[in-house]
Amino acid sequence: MNATTDLARADLAAASSLPSFDSLFGLPGDVPHERVLLTSDPASGLKTIIAVHSTARGPAFGGCRLWSYADDASALTDALRLAQGMSLKNALADLPFGGGKAVILKPAGDFDRGELFASFGRAVQSLHGSYITAEDVGSSTADMRRVQQETRYVSGIPRDGGFGGDPSPYTALGVFVAIKTGAQLRLRRSSLDGLRVAIQGLGAVGMHLAALLHAAGAKLIVADVMPQRVTEACDRFGAQALASSEIHAAEADVLAPCALGAALNATTVRHVRARMVAGAANNQLASLGDGDVLHEQGVTLLPDFLVNAGGIISVAREYLGEGAKAAVTAEVSRIGERVAELLERSAMQNCPPARVAEAWAREKLARAA
Numbered sequence: 001m002n003a004t005t006d007l008a009r010a011d012l013a014a015a016s017s018l019p020s021f022d023s024l025f026g027l028p029g030d031v032p033h034e035r036v037l038l039t040s041d042p043a044s045g046l047k048t049i050i051a052v053h054s055t056a057r058g059p060a061f062g063g064c065r066l067w068s069y070a071d072d073a074s075a076l077t078d079a080l081r082l083a084q085g086m087s088l089k090n091a092l093a094d095l096p097f098g099g100g101k102a103v104i105l106k107p108a109g110d111f112d113r114g115e116l117f118a119s120f121g122r123a124v125q126s127l128h129g130s131y132i133t134a135e136d137v138g139s140s141t142a143d144m145r146r147v148q149q150e151t152r153y154v155s156g157i158p159r160d161g162g163f164g165g166d167p168s169p170y171t172a173l174g175v176f177v178a179i180k181t182g183a184q185l186r187l188r189r190s191s192l193d194g195l196r197v198a199i200q201g202l203g204a205v206g207m208h209l210a211a212l213l214h215a216a217g218a219k220l221i222v223a224d225v226m227p228q229r230v231t232e233a234c235d236r237f238g239a240q241a242l243a244s245s246e247i248h249a250a251e252a253d254v255l256a257p258c259a260l261g262a263a264l265n266a267t268t269v270r271h272v273r274a275r276m277v278a279g280a281a282n283n284q285l286a287s288l289g290d291g292d293v294l295h296e297q298g299v300t301l302l303p304d305f306l307v308n309a310g311g312i313i314s315v316a317r318e319y320l321g322e323g324a325k326a327a328v329t330a331e332v333s334r335i336g337e338r339v340a341e342l343l344e345r346s347a348m349q350n351c352p353p354a355r356v357a358e359a360w361a362r363e364k365l366a367r368a369a
Contacts (some may be wrong), residue, residue: 013125021089027080034060036080037127044119045107051083052131053099056368059129061202061316062149063136063156066121068106074168074254079103084270085282086312088361089212089305091368094339095316096361099129106138117143121150129153134167134246155331163323167311170328171280174310174335178302179213179254180276181336184301185343186276193217198274201259202229205280205311209258223247224259224360249273257304262286265302269293278302291354303357304337309335 025032033104035052046104052060062083063288069075079101087099100335104120117139123146125135134156135144147154158165166305179197183189197213198221199206210220210233220239224230233239242250248263249271257263257279264277270293277284285291294301308333317323345360346353 001360013110024076027084030084031081031315033083033131035127036076037123039123039126041119044112044115046106046116046119046123047072047290048102048120049079049105050102050123050127050131051079051100052127053080053083053101054087054369055130056096056365057098058092058096059098059132059153060086061095061097061132061155061319062099062101062134063315064102064104064133064139064143065136066104066106066138066143069103073104074107079363081283085305088358089309089312091361091364092306092357093309093313093335094364095312096320097132097316101136102131102133104138109197113143114146117146121147121154124153125151127153132319133354134312155315157317157318161163161324162318162321163328164315164318167314168204169208170310170332171308171315172212172310173204173256173329174300174313174332175209175256175278175280176212176338177214177333177336178307179256179276180216181275181339182278182300182343183254184300185340189253195215195254196221196250196252197246197254197256198252198253198255199223199233199258200244200247200263200279201257201281202226202233205260205308206256206258207233209256209280210239214238217219221247221250221252229266231334250275250288254278257281257284260263264290266290266293266355270297270299272299274299276300276302278307279304280308282308285354288354288358291352293354295354300343301353302342303354305361306338306342307335347350 033053037050040047082101090097132153132162145158195218197218202224220237222233222239222242223242230241248268252274253275255274261283264284269290317328346356
């Protein structure tokens with residue numbers, strides 16, 4: 001989760017190329033979502049979809065995305081996919097929450113942002129705690145403050161005298177720890193010094209990740225649709241710039257997708273030259289079959305719903321009132337331990353990591369149910 005547009009672009013842009021839902025209630029091949037709420041409010045311009053995938057482990061927890069969707073069907077597909085991903089993510093992170101997600105269809109023209117999020121807060125409240133929201137792509141801590149005026153089922157808000165606020169640094173930390181662990185176990189690197197990392201997307205999470213990698217001595221290759229972000233990374237970190245259309249094929253040790261969901265698809269996976277993939281973008285694989293192709297090519301994929309859990313860990317601990325910077329940092333750092341366990345499971349089963357991770361998460365969901 002984070003509040004930048006970069007982490008969503010192919011989650012959304014690729015909706016037209018991905019299999020669409022065959023039911024209003026869920027995705028092909030998966031059990032139906034427990035609840036899908038569609039709410040509109042002509043006064044504020046709100047049109048929102050709140051998808052609750054599973055509450056087996058507790059209330060569904062996941063961010064609120066504000067985006068200009070091509071149509072209502074694309075918005076519904078996005079909500080369903082993201083909610084499913086949150087169930088897997090929260091399960092692997094051992095959080096006492098299920099998976100859910102909200103999307104708001106961005107109104108055309110001028111609109112009152114405060115009224116829009118107030119109306120969204122009332123929609124969240126109508127679920128009486130079965131869904132808890134936080135910021136995501138297109139929304140901010142200020143928006144969550146406005147939601148908080150309508151419901152207590154919200155997190156990701158700066159708290160006076162307590163832990164809280166923007167979760168993107170913790171998302172970046174989790175990805176950094178995953179890259180470090182993967183580099184040790186798969187690339188046989190004792191440190192990140194000199195490791196070549198190609199970062200696709202330099203939003204809040206991508207830029208934080210770049211800073212962490214640079215401080216550890218990594219050599220960065222970067223791409224973003226906004227030139228000023230690329231310039232900033234080149235100036236701050238001595239990064240090499242590459243076009244967004246070419247970054248997936250960069251000559252690098254690690255590819256870190258932090259911009260596009262479904263960026264790893266039937267067209268791009270065969271051009272990946274990196275030996276490992278680990279990034280912050282949600283739904284990086286267009287399909288599990290694309291992960292199989294990477295595995296056959298000798299590329300180690302660390303699934304996004306394992307490595308990018310730092311943000312949800314942050315807002316979950318804030319919501320539970322258990323947060324403190326040192327404790328949350330330590331919990332996010334344990335993503336490295338789960339990466340090590342995943343790689344061991346994958347080797348023992350001779351199975352691609354993406355499939356192993358999804359089965360692992362679903363085992364946790366089944367035990368909770």
